[in-house]
Each structure stands twice: as structure tokens, then as C-alpha cells.
Amino acid sequence: MYRVGIDLGGTNICGGVVDEKNEIIAKDELLTRHTSEPELIAADIARMIFRLAARLNVSMSAFDVIGIGIPGSVEKDIVRDANNIGFYDVPFASMVSSRTGLPVTLINDTNAAARGEYVAGSGKGAASFFMLTLGTGVGGAYIYKGDIVEGCDLAAGEIGHMVIRVDGRQCSCGRRGCFEAYCSASALSLRAREAAITNEFCLLNKFTDNDLYKIDGKMFFKALAAGDKTCADIFDSYMRDLTAGVVNVINLLQPDVLVIGGGLSGVGNVLLDDLKRRVAGEVYSLHSDTQTEIRIASLGNDAGIIGAV
Numbered sequence: 001m002y003r004v005g006i007d008l009g010g011t012n013i014c015g016g017v018v019d020e021k022n023e024i025i026a027k028d029e030l031l032t033r034h035t036s037e038p039e040l041i042a043a044d045i046a047r048m049i050f051r052l053a054a055r056l057n058v059s060m061s062a063f064d065v066i067g068i069g070i071p072g073s074v075e076k077d078i079v080r081d082a083n084n085i086g087f088y089d090v091p092f093a094s095m096v097s098s099r100t101g102l103p104v105t106l107i108n109d110t111n112a113a114a115r116g117e118y119v120a121g122s123g124k125g126a127a128s129f130f131m132l133t134l135g136t137g138v139g140g141a142y143i144y145k146g147d148i149v150e151g152c153d154l155a156a157g158e159i160g161h162m163v164i165r166v167d168g169r170q171c172s173c174g175r176r177g178c179f180e181a182y183c184s185a186s187a188l189s190l191r192a193r194e195a196a197i198t199n200e201f202c203l204l205n206k207f208t209d210n211d212l213y214k215i216d217g218k219m220f221f222k223a224l225a226a227g228d229k230t231c232a233d234i235f236d237s238y239m240r241d242l243t244a245g246v247v248n249v250i251n252l253l254q255p256d257v258l259v260i261g262g263g264l265s266g267v268g269n270v271l272l273d274d275l276k277r278r279v280a281g282e283v284y285s286l287h288s289d290t291q292t293e294i295r296i297a298s299l300g301n302d303a304g305i306i307g308a309v
């Protein structure tokens, strides 16, 4: 039997058929429709699933279940609140189920990515596991002995909104100085832009033709690799903040494995080696033989598909 995992994002809908070994054997992708009608998105997803069945030359009854990762909060079959796609109290599971004839389960997308890395990626085999994502925002999910720790209102693990600098930068959540306001990919681009404005020799001015709004993570790490002094200073400051957040998580939970995912994890060892060195010097139990192992996520976007099922 197969399962179908769907990662419903603000930009794209990615779907995949997952086999018993938690491997994806067929994939599909389409743009997320911008609409106030969740029914239309449910219909897009149903069509994608029929297409996947046709491509594998199987009937819909070959699929056990459909799991859908939602960019927001989920309660059983209902999407409570998903800003990016404009869903509020939407009975989305039944909308997809009625079109496909299959049972549908919903899960928050960060939790889905964490579950994916836990069962089939960098967290495989760990008894306790924390996933930290550095993307548009900073997300987190904690899995303990196979279960996601959800909290009393299903938002446990939202470490992006843990303050690392009191009275610091304004965050979208209303607080100041949040981890996310310093360490998301967007925050890194903003910090680089601010520095490039006041440092005319910064390579980012050249790379962007002086249109500093073009700065993204990739460009930043290219300038860093080229030896740019301004970027080196920003990177040092960024890594100090990232270390503060990661050490806070480790001191609180001591997971066996902490995995870094999200867009910025793509730079790999540049970030990982530096982070490991800094964390080793700051963590509370620094003299102990047993330490949380920090790794980079290995499944990329597939984690959300595998985790959703």
C-alpha cells in the first residue's frame, strides 16, 4: 500500500506517493492558487492525486491515506489559522476526502518536516529530536519518543518567538528581540542590506548592482566566501545570535539530535561547523561526554511530503 503526502505552501503545492520504506516513488507540483475559496485548492489537490495514481498506473484504492501539511495551526480535521493561504476554521480534510474517497489527515507543515527528517532523514534513530528551520521565519518542532510535543494550544516548539535580545528588533509576532527577527533567512538578508548601505566597498553592492533589496542568503554566502569583510562581520554577529537560540534549546531539552533545516541549511558546513564550535563552548553541560548532535537536514522539501503521511 502507498500513502500520499501533500505539502501545501503559500507558493507551491508539492505532492508525492510514499511507499512502505518511506521513499517517494512519484512526485508532482503546482502553483498554489490565490483564492478565498478553499474548495478550489481542495479540488487542485484531488486532481494532483488522481494524476499521481494514473502515472503509477494504479487505482485510487492503492492509496491508504492522504496526509496534508498546512502552513498554520491545525486541529484534527480543521485548519484553524493559516495566514499564508487565508484559511480560517476550514474543514479542509473533508473537502479533500469527499473528492478522493480517501481518508485525509492534516498536520502543521513544520511538524511534518520534522517528522519526515525523524523517520527518514537526519533524525533517523534518535529517541529525542529537535528540528529548527531557518527560512522565511524560524520554526521549531520537538519529537520525544516518536511523538510531537504539541503543547496545550498546539504551538509548542515555536522557538522563533523566543526572545534572545530584550528590547531588540521588532518581530512580526508583536514582541521585540525574537530569535526569528535575528536568525531567519529574511533577517540575515535585512542585516546584510543595512551593513552594505553604510559600507560602499561591500561586495553586495556590486553583486546587486546597488539594488540591495536583491540580497538573498545565496548571495550573502557568495560574498562571504569571496572574503568580504562586511559580510564576515555580519556572519559573526548572526552566528552569535544563532548560537544563543540553539544553546537555549539544548539547555532546555537536551535532544539527542538537533537538525537544522529550512532554506539557509542549504549552505551546509559553512554554517554547521561554525555553529558546532560555538555551541560546544557555550552549552551548560560542556564538560560532559554526552552532547546533543547537531546535523543539517538531509531531505530538503521531501521531508514535508514524507512527514505528512
Ligand SMILES: [Zn+2]
Residues within 6 Å of the ligand: 160, 161, 162, 171, 172, 173, 174, 175, 178, 180
Ligand atoms: Zn516573535
